[in-house]
Amino acid sequence: MSKRSTTLASLAAELGVSRTTVSNAYNRPDQLAPATRERILAAAAARGYAGPDPTARSLRTRRQGSVGVLLTEHLSYAFEDMASVDFLAGMAEASAGASTTLTLIPAGPDTVGAPDDAHAAQLVSSAAVDGFVVYSVAAGDAYLEAVRRRGLPVVVCDQPTDSGLPFVGIDDHVAIAPAAQALIDASHARIGILSIRLHRERHDGEVSAAQLAAADMHVQRARVQGALEVLRAAGIEGVPVVTRHINDSRTAYAAAEELLTAHPDLTAVLCTTDSMALGVLAYARDHGISVPEQLSVTGFDGIAPALAVGLSTVVQPNKAKGAAAGHMLADLIDRDAARGGRATAQPAEPPHKLLRTSYHPGSTVARPRGEQLLPGRG
């Protein structure tokens, strides 16, 4: 029948001081005699008391000291995507600066109206955080909606682009233009596009203009549309667009195969992602297609392995995005706290920050040789 364990109160009682005094020993060292403080800390150590219970403390102070992070995918996929890892590194940097902790909410696969929408809401509404950063999710994402309902400060990164919430990202539509233009400048006319999913529902294969217009993955849509626009301006129409649900080089390999088999006359493939471009490169290597002599390839993201192999790509500042999102959220939280948590009409437009991107010429774009491609086995 031993007592539960040491608490601030029990410690105070044993030492014959008040709870306030013990509390001050931890939170306001200047508010009590150094000697008293020493005595308290020593007694705490002796009893294995590690300091005020964080939960009780948070309940009282209304601060959690943690921000929630929602990554698009099943977390375990997210960690395979270097872009989101870099983003997280940026968030980590910002949070270290703010002496804050990062709470990763593990998202399940995002199937529309799936039974685990409830699960999403559950996880989000029970996270002990002061705010959320939502990274690159589909329009109408269940987690995003749950976050909205929660009513805490939120920063959306990358997408959706029309949430009306504070935002950090890049202008994908504009950012991809140089890649498309590089292809035009090298006088390619038969170009294909490889993109990752435009919709939440799985759909692997070619997509129509209508499907594209209705995409709920705004980032991919902007990249594809941005590229198409440049091509159209150069008089190129009817560009095939093939998508894959997952963003990794293995699935990209299959996508490359599909695209180049269905359209063997292509001289260039523009990818909306470096991972996909890497997959195309692998496919080309395996099939004796030389890059860039027989096939030009461009990517998007600027991940290390892509840069390492000299991919022509658009480089975006993933880590800086994470840091920017982290700081923006910290500001919102501080502002909220300053208002004392009272609901108030938003003072102004929600902040909207666009970071700069740059085109990395690389070495995977060249003039087409004009000879027919005949990709085959072996």
Add this chain to the structure above:
Amino acid sequence: MSKRSTTLASLAAELGVSRTTVSNAYNRPDQLAPATRERILAAAAARGYAGPDPTARSLRTRRQGSVGVLLTEHLSYAFEDMASVDFLAGMAEASAGASTTLTLIPAGPDTVGAPDDAHAAQLVSSAAVDGFVVYSVAAGDAYLEAVRRRGLPVVVCDQPTDSGLPFVGIDDHVAIAPAAQALIDASHARIGILSIRLHRERHDGEVSAAQLAAADMHVQRARVQGALEVLRAAGIEGVPVVTRHINDSRTAYAAAEELLTAHPDLTAVLCTTDSMALGVLAYARDHGISVPEQLSVTGFDGIAPALAVGLSTVVQPNKAKGAAAGHMLADLIDRDAARGGRATAQPAEPPHKLLRTSYHPGSTVARPRGEQLLPGRG
């Protein structure tokens, strides 16, 4: 003078039901009439009430639904290290399974007795979690000590190996043997070792046997000693060991330069890390040293880029380690909860799980050509 905001109590009052009923609407749907539940949920939605406050709930239930994760380095570095990212992916998987959240504690640089030891303690003791996983830290690490003091369930991954706490890892000493043996088998006699830091204090350069023996980074020590043992058994002594504080290919490049300049007769470099091996490969490429003809190289970890370039290396299951650590911790937490949180003598030995590794032959080990290496510029 608007009221603060909706709470479970205020909602109950407005609806003329008891707090329990509202609570049940969220936590025990089967404990009340569906109609009542609907009415409550509807009223909640109307008032923007997102459900029971997580903090208050946790205070009451004594469960946080989150586990703390401590990564060795400044978080932002950790994300550059693929091994720790994979580990995190494994943790994420485990935590998704347990419907648990992951709380990343951003660690500052780990300088001994640094002023931010206090900061470490602060962050650790104020994290709202049910337990911790500590990933690969030095003996005596301030965060680990803080975690210990916290008194919650802990799982240590990789190192330190002598903490006496529940452990998940591999047997590094044994695991590296095949890499060393491969070099011996290829009849190398002049071998150098590149390792990342053996001590918490920065020390870049060659290390003595004494320094090695006193290392507080147990994993690196085990790898170096394991390799040396194999070499010694083959009659090779006086093997130079060069270390670098940071584990990335850029610093490894410099380390390779140092090692090969000081010992131009080496025919093989054994690295305790793939990142370092990749750096050696880059150095060799830039200096016209052909691998494996002029120089054999081995790594450790089995990260994707290393495997992609065919590095001869030891593959360890980072993701599985994360998952194992996550599950072990979940078990400890459950057990703890079952005991009702009462302090009890540990029932038995703390669990200790070693995962299997495998040697990946790759293509960076071959017989030495016997010709003198003359690494030079260009």
Add this chain to the structure above:
DNA sequence: CTGTTAGCGCTTTCAA
């Protein structure tokens, strides 16, 4: 199926 009664462990005015 619903309500009543007690706190969970802490911080914070406000006084002494």
Add this chain to the structure above:
DNA sequence: TTGAAAGCGCTAACAG
């Protein structure tokens, strides 16, 4: 400098 009182918002018994 220290103490006493008053909750923060919720859930776990236990009755009804």
